Amino acid sequence: MEWETVIGLEIHAQLATNSKIFSGSSTAYGAEPNTQANLVDLGMPGVLPVLNKKAVELAIRLGLAIDAEIAPRSIFARKNYFYPDSPKGYQISQYELPIVGLGHMDIQLENGDTKRIGITRAHLEEDAGKSLHEDFQGQTGIDLNRAGTPLLEIVSEPDMRNAKEAVAYMKKLHALVRYLGVGDGNMQEGSFRCDANVSVRRPGAEFGTRAEIKNLNSFKFIERAINHEVERQIDIIESGGKVVQETRLYDPDKDETRSMRSKEDANDYRYFPDPDLLPVEITPADIEAVRATMPELPDAKKQRFMAEYALTAYDASLLTLSREVADYFEAVAQGCGDAKLAANWVNGEVSKTLADNEMEIAAVPVSSAALIELLKRIQDNTVSNKIARDVFAAMWNGEGSADAIIDKKGLKQITDTSAIEAVIDEIIANNPGQVAEYRSGKDKLFGFFVGQAMRASKGKANPNTLNDILKQKLEG
Amino acid sequence: MAISEAEVKKVARLARLAVPDDRLEAYTQNLSNILNLVDQLSAVDTTGVEPMAHPLDMMQRLREDVVTETSHREKYQSVAPEVEDGLYLVPKVLE
Numbered sequence: 289m290e291w292e293t294v295i296g297l298e299i300h301a302q303l304a305t306n307s308k309i310f311s312g313s314s315t316a317y318g319a320e321p322n323t324q325a326n327l328v329d330l331g332m333p334g335v336l337p338v339l340n341k342k343a344v345e346l347a348i349r350l351g352l353a354i355d356a357e358i359a360p361r362s363i364f365a366r367k368n369y370f371y372p373d374s375p376k377g378y379q380i381s382q383y384e385l386p387i388v389g390l391g392h393m394d395i396q397l398e399n400g401d402t403k404r405i406g407i408t409r410a411h412l413e414e415d416a417g418k419s420l421h422e423d424f425q426g427q428t429g430i431d432l433n434r435a436g437t438p439l440l441e442i443v444s445e446p447d448m449r450n451a452k453e454a455v456a457y458m459k460k461l462h463a464l465v466r467y468l469g470v471g472d473g474n475m476q477e478g479s480f481r482c483d484a485n486v487s488v489r490r491p492g493a494e495f496g497t498r499a500e501i502k503n504l505n506s507f508k509f510i511e512r513a514i515n516h517e518v519e520r521q522i523d524i525i526e527s528g529g530k531v532v533q534e535t536r537l538y539d540p541d542k543d544e545t546r547s548m549r550s551k552e553d554a555n556d557y558r559y560f561p562d563p564d565l566l567p568v569e570i571t572p573a574d575i576e577a578v579r580a581t582m583p584e585l586p587d588a589k590k591q592r593f594m595a596e597y598a599l600t601a602y603d604a605s606l607l608t609l610s611r612e613v614a615d616y617f618e619a620v621a622q623g624c625g626d627a628k629l630a631a632n633w634v635n636g637e638v639s640k641t642l643a644d645n646e647m648e649i650a651a652v653p654v655s656s657a658a659l660i661e662l663l664k665r666i667q668d669n670t671v672s673n674k675i676a677r678d679v680f681a682a683m684w685n686g687e688g689s690a691d692a693i694i695d696k697k698g699l700k701q702i703t704d705t706s707a708i709e710a711v712i713d714e715i716i717a718n719n720p721g722q723v724a725e726y727r728s729g730k731d732k733l734f735g736f737f738v739g740q741a742m743r744a745s746k747g748k749a750n751p752n753t754l755n756d757i758l759k760q761k762l763e764g
Numbered sequence: 765m766a767i768s769e770a771e772v773k774k775v776a777r778l779a780r781l782a783v784p785d786d787r788l789e790a791y792t793q794n795l796s797n798i799l800n801l802v803d804q805l806s807a808v809d810t811t812g813v814e815p816m817a818h819p820l821d822m823m824q825r826l827r828e829d830v831v832t833e834t835s836h837r838e839k840y841q842s843v844a845p846e847v848e849d850g851l852y853l854v855p856k857v858l859e
Contacts, residue, residue, distance in 0.1 A: 305829045306829050306830065306831050307827075307829050307830060307831045307832070307833075311833065312827070312830065312831055312832030312833045313831065313833045314831045314833070320837075320850055321849065321850035321851050322835075322837050322840070322841070322850050322851065322852065323835035323837050323850070324833075324835070325837075325840075326833040326836070327840075330840060338825070338826075338827040339824055339826050339827060340826070340827050340829050341826035341827060341828055341829060342828075342829035343829070344826060363817040363818075368778070368779075370780060371857070372852075372854040372857055385817075419857060420851060421856070421857075424848055424851070424853055426856055427846070427853040427854060427855060427856055428853070428854050428855070428856050428857050429848065429849070429851030429852070429853055430851055430852040430853070430854055431850075431851055432852070556774075556778060558778065561817045561818065563818065565818075565824060566818050566820060566822050566823055566824040566825075567817050567818060567823060567824060568823065568824045568826075569823040569824070
């Protein structure tokens with residue numbers, strides 16, 4: 289029997305503010321424990337939360353990018369539960385009237401089709417602190433530096449039908465958050481994390497009972513966790529059991545999900561409007577002020593790259609995955625005047641070397657200006673594309689500029705026909721057998737001669753010139 | 765609208781309040797009385813009235829995104845029951 293998977297994602301994006309959502313404590317990552325936790329963050333009696341303007345602006349920014357309605361009036365609520373890393377005994381969140389209403393985002397499927405994923409809402413809330421469970425004589429250590437850090441929780445509709453779609457959605461949203469400068473999206477530091485609601489059903493039937501998988505903090509884990517959860521649920525149903533609605537935690541070491549909270553009251557949060565906070569009013573003028581500062585969005589940039597630089601959809605989508613890569617590409621394309629060449633290099637050598645070194649484009653050691661200089665040497669036939677890759681590797685290692693390296697290593701392409709002719713004459717003289725075979729019709733041997741000639745010239749012969757001369761000489 | 769003893773127990777548990785068994789009936793009665801009083805408001809026709817989120821008819825003032833706080837960890841931790849390496853210690857919690 290066939291099963292259909294239904295997935296909805298709740299993504300928590302940490303907002304790029306300097307201070308906390310309701311207090312003037314710093315949100316900087318990695319400080320000494322509890323040095324960024326003041327009286328408001330500690331939940332001391334008598335303190336009042338005051339909402340951070342930047343957090344509101346960043347939420348509006350994301351809302352505009354997903355074509356959502358921005359609530360003219362939005363309210364904060366208390367979500368009540370007890371856990372030591374939440375010192376007030378409640379989390380300030382939004383329940384009714386979230387700041388961002390219904391929106392959507394289009395994702396690209398593996399077969400190239402586009403699918404629209406609905407986004408139910410996005411609301412502002414505060415993060416909790418961190419619990420450290422090891423090494424305190426049977427006690428738990430609490431660091432409240434993160435408590436009160438602003439989060440935007442972005443809740444999707446249950447519109448995804450397999451783990452790959454969920455990953456595509458998460459990646460696209462991750463790129464969008466970074467594009468907009470809404471958050472840094474750093475997954476290692478927990479600035480972008482995801483909970484997945486997963487259920488299975490017969491195609492066309494009512495939704496099945498869902499399980500929520502918590503705190504998925506990498507694209508690889510989310511795909512594996514969902515696939516495992518789907519298998520687990522199908523096994524339960526096919527052996528006559530029933531899926532229980534619960535929260536499960538993915539364990540990447542064991543590659544399985546396990547039940548996390550089965551306490552009967554765990555989800556009874558008794559939300560009510562927070563009397564410490566007044567309703568937030570957002571006027572059309574506020575929205576327009578944010579809109580005026582919006583950067584070009586990834587999809588629009590991709591379309592423009594295809595139109596303006598005559599790139600393929602594939603090249604354009606790779607180049608627009610992040611704003612930094614897109615900016616780097618545009619600088620190179622405009623500097624060398626050949627967008628296709630620039631795209632090939634940025635999507636090829638540059639991104640490959642970044643990946644090999646597990647680096648981000650922000651840290652690329654070869655600046656766009658340095659790459660332009662190298663591409664110009666390809667364009668004026670100083671080096672071949674192949675030699676240019678060696679020059680690039682040397683530039684990456686800090687050995688100097690393209691021209692300096694070409695000069696120092698003597699990589700300048702040989703375009704002087706007499707020098708190439710001399711090399712070819714020698715090869716023809718040294719390989720009489722192959723020459724005879726070639727002349728009797730074994731065309732494939734042409735590659736052999738090219739290889740020999742390239743080797744003899746240490747790869748520096750201009751490939752076109754070499755081919756032409758070789759052909760003439762062999763035709764004899 | 766009345767509230768049952770079971771509901772009182774549940775609400776007390778969620779709020780981490782101890783309600784002794786011999787007080788349960790009184791709590792149930794008192795809470796029911798309050799709820800009945802509040803219930804009388806339902807008799808008012810509220811058609812077209814926007815639900816109120818806050819008794820003050822004002823909008824939230826916003827704060828500029830500026831770090832204004834410095835660390836007073838030593839002071840705060842001097843009243844904590846137990847601390848170690850800058851962390852507040854609490855009875856072990858594990859999911």
